Amino acid sequence: MNIQKLANIIVEIHDKMQHQAISAVNVYLTIRNWLIGYYILEFEQNGKDRAQYGQRLLPQLSEELKSKGLINISAPELRRFRIFYNVYPNLCSNFLNSLDTSSNRGMLSHDLSFFQIRGTTSHESEKIVPQDKLLKSLSFSHFVELIKIEDQLKRTFYEIQAIEGTWSVSELKRQIASLYFERSSLSLNKEQLNALANRDAQQIKPKDLLKDSFVFEFLGLPVKDAVEEADLEDALIDNLQEFLLELGNGFCFEARQKRILIDDEYFFIDLVFYHRILKCHVLIELKTESFNHKNIGQLQAYLEFYKENIMQKDDRPPVGILLCTESKPQMVRYALANSENLFVSQYRLQLPTEEELQRFLEDQLKRIIN
DSSP, X not given: OOHHHHHHXXXXXXXXXXXXXXXXXXXXHHHHHHHHHHHHHHHHHHOTTGGGTGGGHHHHHHHHHHHTTOTTOOHHHHHHHHXXXXXXXXXXXXXXXXXXXXXXXXXXXXXXXXXXXXXXXXXXXXXXXXXXXXXXXXXXXXXXXXTTOOOHHHHHHHHHHXXXXXXXXXXXXXXXXXXXXXXXXXXXXXXXXXXXXXXXXXXXXXXXXXXXXXXXXXXXXXXXXXXXXXXXXXXHXXXXXXXXXHHOTTEEEEEEEEEEEETTEEEXXXXXXXXXXXXXXXXEEEOSSBOOHXXXXXXXXXXXXXXXXXXOTTOOOOEEEEEESBOOHHXXXXXXXXXXXXXXXXXXXXXXXXXXXXXXXHHHHHHHXX
16 A cells, blocks of 8 residues: 555545534434424423413513523524424424434433324325335425425425435525426426426535425426427417417517627527506516526616617507516515616416326335335
């Protein structure tokens, strides 16, 4: 053995142990937050002095924790932990029961046996995806995004995909915002769509482990090998009459992918309408992602171009509508604070039947447990 080989061995040991250490920290952070959620619910249901706090419980508890040195656990965080436990009531039970019967029995001063006798009812996702697999494969930051999904089938789908694709948190957020679940459900060739979705997926790195609504039910997206994001715009044009009805009275279609020239560079506006009642142009940008304030800047530039170059004397200033998959009310309010002619709305797609989705999820699950 020479010194270079020795150095290589030490580097390999370091990398492996560092990854194990980070993974362990992540697991215990998730367990900590889950336990906090449990004890908050337990207090709300059985605490002796719970009545005197009511809705002030979490802010009061946060202040009490600050006085004891836990300065970073705010009331919103406590609320998130409570929701986390509600969504995943059995996530950490097996792990904690193993502590209660092992040499680590003294790790917590509180009796852990209640996890064995509590008898919480498993949620559907916990029946489908093994709890230990979820706990060891996903960080708490992943769970923060997953608990925002109310539909259990949809949430389970993203659990499976995140585990199988080793998605980072940012990749999970991107896939949710791009309606990957809905597009997967509408695709005939699930393998092809899965490959498309994961082609540019951002993979997890060890250091990452520590960090009003339109319904386009009329789209009738065709069953094809892979429903991609561009198909959404095609379907809107193909179903223009229904789209206009969804938008409301007065919209007259003018152009799709309207080309405009700014500073010797061409830009393309997704959809252009003229509103015969308001007497103004309406520019629509369709985004297959959640709201991003950068999109407002782009749409604002288009409105200014139309105001200066297209608007007639009798016209009112143009109006911009940004359609996205999630509107994020607070960010929208801040971004549109000084904009009178800009509007943001979210849209949703019609889903296949629950039975079809259930079969699809069962097929996906086989990948991660076999």
